[in-house]
Amino acid sequence: MTEESSKRTYQIIAIFMILIAIVLAIALILQVNNDSDDGKKSTQTTQSITSTSVQPDTNEQLIAKCEKTQGDPTLDSPFETVDQCAKFLEEIIGMSENDAIEKVESNNFVARVVQRDDEDIPITMDFSLQRINLSVNNGKVTNVDIY
16 A cells, blocks of 8 residues: 555544544534423423313224224123223223223233333333233323224
8 A cells, every 4th residue: 555545544534533522513403402302302292281171082982993803803892892892992981090900901802001101111022912002191081093
């Protein structure tokens, strides 16, 4: 390697390192800005939760959710009809999180909280008709689904 090509290689490496430093600095600035925005968001979210009422599913929406459970021979469902299932889900809405989980599990289902105070909780994407997913706001169940 000639002296000139060595210098060129060092120059390229130096430029590359400067670019990396710039990218890292930008990432740090963005992270700091996001962290300061999160504090504002959490206050706004708390205010919106307390000031708005969540509309529970209608009976028709609950029936549509329950129809997924019918005709699956692998499902050990305690419900003989879609209407029984919809009534069960309707009873869960408005319960405290702990009471809802107890009711769900005492009826041979698995309870899983998928959203708390409008924040989605990471979940697995597998499909199970024996699982009832709960959305909870201010300690109360606001929505349910079976999957």
